[in-house]
Amino acid sequence: MFHALGSALAGFATPALAIVLFTALVRLLMHPLARAAVRGEKARSALAPQMRELQAKYGKDPVKLQEHTMKLYKDNGTSLFAGCLPALVQVPFFMVMYRLVTTPNPLLDGTLFGTPLGTHWFGEFGHNPVFLTLFAALTAIAFATSRWQAAVAARSGGPQVPFAKVLRLLPFGTVLIAAVLPLAAGVYLLTTTAWTLAERAYLHRAVEEPVAHAQRW
Numbered sequence: 001m002f003h004a005l006g007s008a009l010a011g012f013a014t015p016a017l018a019i020v021l022f023t024a025l026v027r028l029l030m031h032p033l034a035r036a037a038v039r040g041e042k043a044r045s046a047l048a049p050q051m052r053e054l055q056a057k058y059g060k061d062p063v064k065l066q067e068h069t070m071k072l073y074k075d076n077g078t079s080l081f082a083g084c085l086p087a088l089v090q091v092p093f094f095m096v097m098y099r100l101v102t103t104p105n106p107l108l109d110g111t112l113f114g115t116p117l118g119t120h121w122f123g124e125f126g127h128n129p130v131f132l133t134l135f136a137a138l139t140a141i142a143f144a145t146s147r148w149q150a151a152v153a154a155r156s157g158g159p160q161v162p163f164a165k166v167l168r169l170l171p172f173g174t175v176l177i178a179a180v181l182p183l184a185a186g187v188y189l190l191t192t193t194a195w196t197l198a199e200r201a202y203l204h205r206a207v208e209e210p211v212a213h214a215q216r217w
Helices: 002-012 015-029 031-048 048-058 062-075 084-089 089-099 129-156 170-180 182-215
Strands: none
Touching: 002 089, 002 170, 015 182, 031 048, 031 182, 048 062, 048 170, 062 129, 084 089, 084 170, 089 182, 129 170, 129 182, 170 182
């Protein structure tokens, strides 16, 4: 299956470009799920003042805090986990992309600026400028993503997540993954993480601007 898909994509465009285009196509098809996830985040953010009141009132009683939190979300027609289901639905698509860029197929026979897509960073490619540029780009996107996640969490006013500082480091995991997987996987990771950052920034702004306009009137 993956060999046939890789052959089809390699025949459509150069291998590296084919990975970028196919990743963008898949993410475009999943855009409605991303919109649903953002709607869930915005619903939680709108309840931030009430959540702060509950935390101040029941902060020392976790059971009551949870009970009243669930009631608050239910009364407002949303859920504490609103937006999680769309993210879970996307998992099979990401698994397909992972297999495509790690399973031997014609895509991995191509090159990116002379560096084979099927090669790893370790060994003779340790100082390869293509890999180093890829790591730098992934690090920049991870840093922006981490800051964006922290800002969204601060606006939501929800309960503090344990190990929040550790969770902020998760976006940097893409750099480690790219270091141990073939270059093709790094191209995919760079494309999909850049798409995610741009898409969610756009969706949040698209939701906030109409609200701000309505408040001015």
